[in-house]
Amino acid sequence: MKKIPARILLPIIMGLCFILENTVSFYFAHTLFYGATKYIPHFIIVMLIMMVAYIPRNQVLVYALILGLIYDVYNIGIIGVYFAVFPVVVYISGKLLHYLQGSFLMVLLVSIFGVAVSEFGAYLIFSSLKSVSIAFLPYVTSRLTTTLLFNMAYFLIVYFPFTMLLKRWQRENKGISATQVKL
Template structure:
């Protein structure tokens, strides 16, 4: 039995899930004050890296499970992230079939998916009347800071997580 696959990978996913919640509560006001919002999408970054360097099918399972848990724990509206996380995996898989797996292109795909996620969530909340934030304020106060800080997380996680995923892939015999 592969301990990395059975124990370590779920623990990493749980740790990133917790880190996402803790970082949004502790560091958003410390970095940007009241005027800017930092929305961590560390799970999106993790799913992009998993899709790029491991297995799409295994990543889809993680995407569905994490999306459901994320909706239950953070949003209270079931279905938003449950649909977005697998969409991110699908789009990343399609991009990676055309692009090379280097840090710049995987980073661009990760940032694209963070932007897509933010815009889809914003659009959904505008549609149901859950927010009154206009698009210009959304971009100025929320989107730019979210992109920058998720890019920083990507740069920190890229090499160690890529190395872990490639070792995991080799031990699976793929």
């Protein structure tokens, strides 16, 4: 049986990741969003940051723009929030991973940083639009820290299987990569 090329699998997996993020948000909404602490899944950002470690940044920026637009249309209703945030996070993460010559630990730390930038960027945009009413300190204590921990757990679960696919993508594309991540 012939293997499906990684260039075909990658968009499928990113689509499934989008569905998983929304499914987790929907089915666990009471647990995740209501209560003293809130856990916001940012699975797409985590996957995009892992991608930028293995795939040239410009190609990942295309994924970030498309997924940001779809995310805005499907989840937010205001086009432009994540359409802007996703590419900015990918760009910054790509630059960081390029200079840090990322290992597993560096990709983890950059992923945490990327989720924080994404969450904080969205918070700033929504607070400037007056569509969020939580003050900054309660936001950090009840939402940002728990969101970072939740997404770090997701990273630890998907890192090794997803990087195997990304390494296969590299082999299929003759190893062209913006950064070389070592395990």
